[in-house]
Amino acid sequence: MAKRSGCEAIHPGYGFLSENADFAQAVVDAGLVFVGPPASVQRALGEKTAARRLAQSVDVPVALGTEPLRDLAAAHEAAGKIGYPVLLKPAGGGGGKGMRTVRREEDLDAAWQGATGEATTAFGQAALYLEQAIMSARHVEMQILADGHGSVVWLGERDCSVQRRHQKLIEETPGPWVDERLREQLGEAAVRIAKKAGYRNAGTVEFLVDHGGRFYFLEVNTRLQVEHPVTEMVTGLDLVALQLAIAAGEPLPFAQADIVRRGAAVECRITAEDPAAGFLPASGVIALVREPAGPGIRVDSALFTGMTVATEYDPLLAKVIAHGRDRVEAIARMRRALEEMRIAGIPTSLPFHRSTLFHQLFITGRYDTTFVAQWEHRTLDELADGAVSAAALAAVLASRALSEHRAVTPVDQPWARSAREDALR
Amino acid sequence: MAADVRETVRGRQWSIRLDGESHEVTLVTHEPMRLDVDGHDVLASVIDERAMRASRGAAASRSGRVELRAPMPGLLKAVHVKEGDIVERDAPIVTLEAMKMENELLAPIRGRVAKLNHTAGAKLEGGVVVAVLIAE
Numbered sequence: 001m002a003k004r005s006g007c008e009a010i011h012p013g014y015g016f017l018s019e020n021a022d023f024a025q026a027v028v029d030a031g032l033v034f035v036g037p038p039a040s041v042q043r044a045l046g047e048k049t050a051a052r053r054l055a056q057s058v059d060v061p062v063a064l065g066t067e068p069l070r071d072l073a074a075a076h077e078a079a080g081k082i083g084y085p086v087l088l089k090p091a092g093g094g095g096g097k098g099m100r101t102v103r104r105e106e107d108l109d110a111a112w113q114g115a116t117g118e119a120t121t122a123f124g125q126a127a128l129y130l131e132q133a134i135m136s137a138r139h140v141e142m143q144i145l146a147d148g149h150g151s152v153v154w155l156g157e158r159d160c161s162v163q164r165r166h167q168k169l170i171e172e173t174p175g176p177w178v179d180e181r182l183r184e185q186l187g188e189a190a191v192r193i194a195k196k197a198g199y200r201n202a203g204t205v206e207f208l209v210d211h212g213g214r215f216y217f218l219e220v221n222t223r224l225q226v227e228h229p230v231t232e233m234v235t236g237l238d239l240v241a242l243q244l245a246i247a248a249g250e251p252l253p254f255a256q257a258d259i260v261r262r263g264a265a266v267e268c269r270i271t272a273e274d275p276a277a278g279f280l281p282a283s284g285v286i287a288l289v290r291e292p293a294g295p296g297i298r299v300d301s302a303l304f305t306g307m308t309v310a311t312e313y314d315p316l317l318a319k320v321i322a323h324g325r326d327r328v329e330a331i332a333r334m335r336r337a338l339e340e341m342r343i344a345g346i347p348t349s350l351p352f353h354r355s356t357l358f359h360q361l362f363i364t365g366r367y368d369t370t371f372v373a374q375w376e377h378r379t380l381d382e383l384a385d386g387a388v389s390a391a392a393l394a395a396v397l398a399s400r401a402l403s404e405h406r407a408v409t410p411v412d413q414p415w416a417r418s419a420r421e422d423a424l425r
Numbered sequence: 426m427a428a429d430v431r432e433t434v435r436g437r438q439w440s441i442r443l444d445g446e447s448h449e450v451t452l453v454t455h456e457p458m459r460l461d462v463d464g465h466d467v468l469a470s471v472i473d474e475r476a477m478r479a480s481r482g483a484a485a486s487r488s489g490r491v492e493l494r495a496p497m498p499g500l501l502k503a504v505h506v507k508e509g510d511i512v513e514r515d516a517p518i519v520t521l522e523a524m525k526m527e528n529e530l531l532a533p534i535r536g537r538v539a540k541l542n543h544t545a546g547a548k549l550e551g552g553v554v555v556a557v558l559i560a561e
Contacts (some may be wrong), residue, residue: 050471115514213486281497281528284496288438339465340453343453344438344452344454345453354465384467386444387463388462389443390441390448391450393428393439393441394450395433395460397439399471
């Protein structure tokens with residue numbers, strides 16, 4: 001299709017095709033340019049245990065872990081050596097899909113079954129490996145850019161610790177507890193890994209940072225991340241444009257010392273999930289959308305009224321990004337934006353995001369990867385009396401409209417209408 | 426109380442003026458009724474007299490029978506119990522895969538599994554009854 005339409009290059013977005021080495025190779029074999037790292041680099045980094053070995057070879061610390069496991073018996077033996085809790089991870093892919101935390105030995109069998117199933121569905125291969133689970137750590141990742149001329153730079157970190165089941169819900173930069181020294185250490189570690197791998201294009205190196213400030217390499221995402229806009233907001237760089245320039249063979253137009261980060265940015269991923277029901281995926285038709293705007297607000301979305309949301313795909317509906325002079329301003333702008341946003345027709349994560357932006361742990365930046373699990377849904381926060389009355393009034397109107405609608409629908413067939421019209425004559 | 430109500434989006438959104446203050450209410454979902462009131466999330470339910478009578482009737486004939494329904498469409502990956510099993514509250518009954526994520530549906534009460542309507546591998550519509558529990 002690309003060839004028929006006369007295009008020269010393919011940008012794979014950030015979905016499944018973006019980390020599929022066979023796809024990247026097929027694009028190149030067809031005489032086109034793949035916007036991303038070469039297939040060989042994707043293969044080397046896409047196999048997670050190989051990526052861990054590569055990181056260790058350039059003195060980047062990794063959590064205790066194994067090679068791909070032969071079978072469940074090998075998993076039991078390895079987990080016993082590492083010590084529970086452990087993480088069971090698919091060797092074939094990232095994005096948190098198919099990953100399981102195993103707290104006790106008696107849970108390992110069930111986790112093995114579930115993770116094998118999800119890994120096969122998501123990545124087409126069942127290989128699993130084990131890693132020591134570093135509990136209540138922060139998920140911090142470093143954005144890098146590498147051109148085809150040997151230049152590799154880091155742009156800054158993103159804290160993505162507000163996640164549930166390893167799916168991110170809020171990301172921000174700078175990381176609220178990342179100081180200049182840790183930032184440089186993470187940046188330099190990421191650059192060492194990228195250079196060793198022969199990396200090209202935009203990429204993200206993920207780390208866990210524990211409460212003592214020690215960091216451990218997790219994996220490299222060989223693509224643009226969903227959360228890349230926060231880095232764009234503070235650096236003023238257009239990462240997609242740079243990806244295209246790199247793919248076209250151009251050198252990076254700046255050096256490490258030229259990169260300036262201004263202020264802070266936060267991203268909320270609004271998803272089709274119901275936070276009141278344990279983030280169950282929701283499906284249905286979008287009945288109404290209003291997206292926020294204003295100073296420092298960016299919305300990346302494809303939502304429209306009448307859109308059908310199915311459960312077969314990723315639940316992401318829209319990304320709301322707020323930028324401010326500092327973290328306080330970015331949060332204030334995000335609060336206002338979320339208050340302004342409306343999505344009706346299906347339950348969304350909006351109530352979670354709205355309340356989190358007022359949550360003490362979020363405001364102080366003291367959250368870690370256990371935040372969402374500890375979050376509790378509150379239905380009615382401090383509403384003014386007038387708003388409560390308005391809500392009650394609207395609730396009655398809405399239920400009346402619904403029951404009238406129900407009463408009318410069954411008889412509103414063409415023949416019934418025609419019969420009624422006849423009777424009216 | 427005087428209120429000025431304007432329906433801004435049919436059946437979905439109302440602009441309501443009460444005591445000189447203006448509020449915007451959006452109906453997010455019908456069942457359960459979720460409202461967005463000036464950017465705040467509210468869970469509401471409307472009980473009219475007929476519904477109250479009906480629910481009183483239901484309470485009188487309550488047999489402790491609870492239906493576990495699929496909250497969304499998906500693939501039934503696994504069934505963790507058999508008919509006749511006694512399960513504790515919050516015990517996993519089935520695993521439902523949707524959006525490439527596996528979700529466990531838990532027993533809402535302690536009880537006996539009276540009926541299992543589907544087997545692993547079934548594709549389920551949202552809202553269908555997966556299991557019936559009788560309180561023990």
